[in-house]
Structure formats: structure tokens, C-alpha cells
Amino acid sequence: MTSTEPRITLNPLRHRVQVTIGDTRLADTTRALELRERGYPPRFYVPREEVRMDRLTRSDTVTHCPFKGDAAYFSFDDRADVAWSYEQPLEGMQTIAGYLAFDDDKALVTEVP
Secondary structure, eight states: OOOOOOOOOEEEOOSSEEETTEEEEEESOOOOEEEEEESOOOOOEEEGGGGGGGGGGEEEEEETTTTEEEEEEEEEETTTEEEEEEOOOOOOOGGGGTTTEEEETTTTEEOOO
16 A cells, blocks of 8 residues: 655744754744654754854765755764754755754754744
């Protein structure tokens, strides 16, 4: 049986999303996107201009998703690969260009009503 649901859906959020590591707030936005991909937990993608990019360092890690493209990773202090970005996403996923997603195991990503 095949699913008629799309593999990936993107929806703008209507409330605030904040990203914190330790005592540092790295992002605070009301323009996040929620990306849902079958088989994975939902992720919030935050516009790069609302992320403290001055606190993140590009790492050497790159991964490939056959549906989204190549992801570049960013570290925070001594915490490796806390966030990733599809800087040149594949066709159909261009909406997430210029956005970062954060690893829920390494950053506190919260929705604020």
C-alpha cells in the first residue's frame, strides 16, 4: 500500500519559536517553518537572519538527503553540529534555503504561545 501523503510538508508557524543552548538564546522568531518528513520528528526551521550566526561556527560536517539536498552543519562553542542548513536545497524544497534547523538533543527548541 502506498501513501498519498507527501513525503515532506512545510507549514509556517503562527507563534514564536526560541532556540537556547545553556544560557545563550541563539534564535527568537515568529517566522519559523515546521517541516514534517515521514519517519522523522517534526523540525522547526528558523530564518537565518533571526539566528545569532555570530555565535555559530561552520563545521566540516556535510550530509546528503535525497529529498532536500546537502546539509551544512554549524557548531556552538564546544558543541559540535548543533544546527544544519540546506543552502542550495533540491527542487521543490527551495523554501528552506536561508533557514537553519537545530538538533533537539543539543539545543532547547521551544514554541512560545
